[in-house]
Amino acid sequence: MYTFSKKLKTVSIALMLIGALGVVYGFMTSHKSFEEVETMLAEEASHHGGGHEAETKAHVVAGDTDHSDNTHQDNAHDALADVEHHAADEHAEHVEHVQHQIANRPWSALYVAAFFFFMIALGVLAFYAIQFASQAGWSPVLFRVMEGITAYVLPGALIVLGIAVASGVIGHYNIFIWMDPEVVEHDKLIQGKSSFLNLPWFIIRGLIFIAGWSLYRHFARKFSIAQDNADINDNRNFKKSFRIAAGFLVFYIYTESMMSWDWIMSVDPHWFSTLFGWYVFASMFVSGITVIALITMYLKSKDLLPFVNDSHLHDLAKFMFAISIFWTYLWFSQFMLIWYSNIPEEVTYFVTRFADYKLPFLGMVVMNFVFPLLVLMNSDYKRIPWFVVMAGIVILCGHYIDVFNMIMPATVGDRWYIGIPELSSIMLFAGLFMFVVFTALTKAPLLAKGNPFIKESEHFHY
Amino acid sequence: MEASKVIHAIYTDDDVLMSAVKRVKSERYHIEEIYTPFPVHGLDKAMGLEPTRIAIASFIYGCIGLTVAIVMMNFIMIEDWPQNIGGKPSFSYIENMPAFVPIMFELTVFFAAHLMVITFYLRSRMWPFKKAENPDPRTTDDHFLMEIAIHGNEAELASLLKETGAVEVNLVDKDEAH
Numbered sequence: 001m002y003t004f005s006k007k008l009k010t011v012s013i014a015l016m017l018i019g020a021l022g023v024v025y026g027f028m029t030s031h032k033s034f035e036e037v038e039t040m041l042a043e044e045a046s047h048h049g050g051g052h053e054a055e056t057k058a059h060v061v062a063g064d065t066d067h068s069d070n071t072h073q074d075n076a077h078d079a080l081a082d083v084e085h086h087a088a089d090e091h092a093e094h095v096e097h098v099q100h101q102i103a104n105r106p107w108s109a110l111y112v113a114a115f116f117f118f119m120i121a122l123g124v125l126a127f128y129a130i131q132f133a134s135q136a137g138w139s140p141v142l143f144r145v146m147e148g149i150t151a152y153v154l155p156g157a158l159i160v161l162g163i164a165v166a167s168g169v170i171g172h173y174n175i176f177i178w179m180d181p182e183v184v185e186h187d188k189l190i191q192g193k194s195s196f197l198n199l200p201w202f203i204i205r206g207l208i209f210i211a212g213w214s215l216y217r218h219f220a221r222k223f224s225i226a227q228d229n230a231d232i233n234d235n236r237n238f239k240k241s242f243r244i245a246a247g248f249l250v251f252y253i254y255t256e257s258m259m260s261w262d263w264i265m266s267v268d269p270h271w272f273s274t275l276f277g278w279y280v281f282a283s284m285f286v287s288g289i290t291v292i293a294l295i296t297m298y299l300k301s302k303d304l305l306p307f308v309n310d311s312h313l314h315d316l317a318k319f320m321f322a323i324s325i326f327w328t329y330l331w332f333s334q335f336m337l338i339w340y341s342n343i344p345e346e347v348t349y350f351v352t353r354f355a356d357y358k359l360p361f362l363g364m365v366v367m368n369f370v371f372p373l374l375v376l377m378n379s380d381y382k383r384i385p386w387f388v389v390m391a392g393i394v395i396l397c398g399h400y401i402d403v404f405n406m407i408m409p410a411t412v413g414d415r416w417y418i419g420i421p422e423l424s425s426i427m428l429f430a431g432l433f434m435f436v437v438f439t440a441l442t443k444a445p446l447l448a449k450g451n452p453f454i455k456e457s458e459h460f461h462y
Numbered sequence: 463m464e465a466s467k468v469i470h471a472i473y474t475d476d477d478v479l480m481s482a483v484k485r486v487k488s489e490r491y492h493i494e495e496i497y498t499p500f501p502v503h504g505l506d507k508a509m510g511l512e513p514t515r516i517a518i519a520s521f522i523y524g525c526i527g528l529t530v531a532i533v534m535m536n537f538i539m540i541e542d543w544p545q546n547i548g549g550k551p552s553f554s555y556i557e558n559m560p561a562f563v564p565i566m567f568e569l570t571v572f573f574a575a576h577l578m579v580i581t582f583y584l585r586s587r588m589w590p591f592k593k594a595e596n597p598d599p600r601t602t603d604d605h606f607l608m609e610i611a612i613h614g615n616e617a618e619l620a621s622l623l624k625e626t627g628a629v630e631v632n633l634v635d636k637d638e639a640h
Contacts, residue, residue, distance in 0.1 A: 332563065340561060
């Protein structure tokens, strides 16, 4: 049995406390009055020199926080045509727009971090189900680590849904503008989608997803423990687990797609992409596998997993390598198809990202593709723990930035920065994640000894 | 080169072969060659063969393929005749790069795969009309053959091989140098 070490518990609680303080600070400093934003913009303009003036004039928005659509461009053209008349109006609109962006930042920072840690747990749950459904012979020694990580699925998903709903109910529609009835009233495109994108239906869908995932997790865990205590020839629990894993994978691939439309894609309600669900899946899958590898190596370094050997690490690292490339394939396929055809209503998605997020947008490709490609290509390096840890940390940072790039351009636009609200949100959820996962790890022996494949897995070598 | 003598020990089971290899190695005899009808897992390790470097060669070939793709398309599409084709930006390579990535990828794989296969053929001396080097046709079906050079110690070597479970031990004159 694993005991949650005092040191680690202190670290996780400290992370949560410091993170919570930073999050509160972020919310307290994000409510700026109209005049404050006005002076701030004036200061910025004087720093940038005269060139900025023309730029701000062209930067007109439709509605409040809506700035990624083609009406934006129409408006901008109209506005430029009679710029003299509307200068004052525009100025007010611009200031209000920036005011909203600043107010959105702590919400989005919280949401990005919450989603990132939740998606790790969900990715691990999918990986775990695949191991069962494919009757993998190498991985059963890692099942308890995976079960520990998936304990975060339920709280993590509820938090993500909670923040999404709270941003509309408590906040001022800070993440999802389609929740704002005023925006919808003036927006034909969102009106057309409102039978799908409306708050009650959003909440119900979210709860159905969460219920399905948590039910699978609950029963898989239950059968796994029951199999430990069962007679040596009694594989009934394993068979049940096998069946529900197959069923869950079908449910998962549908709900994961819909979850990505709901929780991520709808921050840009004018934009859509068919590939998006897969793309988010690849991101969560590779982050999940990376976290399995990191926690396995941590526990192994404490001598708690004597049955895990180099070859298990090698296999995990191979998965990290392969799914990183799979992620890149989907990222590039989505980007290249939109870049190539250059249709205005969908290309704005990448135009805003390229204009305002150049470093994170391109940096994440380096971190999620080039780095793992070169580091994890060599077969010998995949067996060296510190090498895999290094690659894993870079991959996780890269996928945080991936989620950041999906949410932030729609909510804070060019007012982004990775500062106190972002870092403290990461700390808050990292602490919570560690606390939940390592607490779950103490609840059962670290070797799933009843699994019929456990002997094969213990002697696995590659 | 004068005709050398070798001993051929024939086995009918890969597990017996593996233990025989370990035994022969521990008695410090040099194994010239082993002929098997299928890959025997762990045989290379037991014989003490060096790991292959073909993956490294393949990586280098892939890099060459990538370079070829970049240089080729940079010359054709950007330098030689930078036409406006459907509004694609042909001002510099990087601006139009996404359109070139499928070709860059395919040529990398093409070079890596084909040159690696050719390297394999060259290094293992395989080509059409090549005379088969098989000392005993049964080794392509269900027998395993271990070849050891002898230097006047044939009696003790033969008894050692018999001991390890060889079903046949033959003394063979080998005239071709290899």
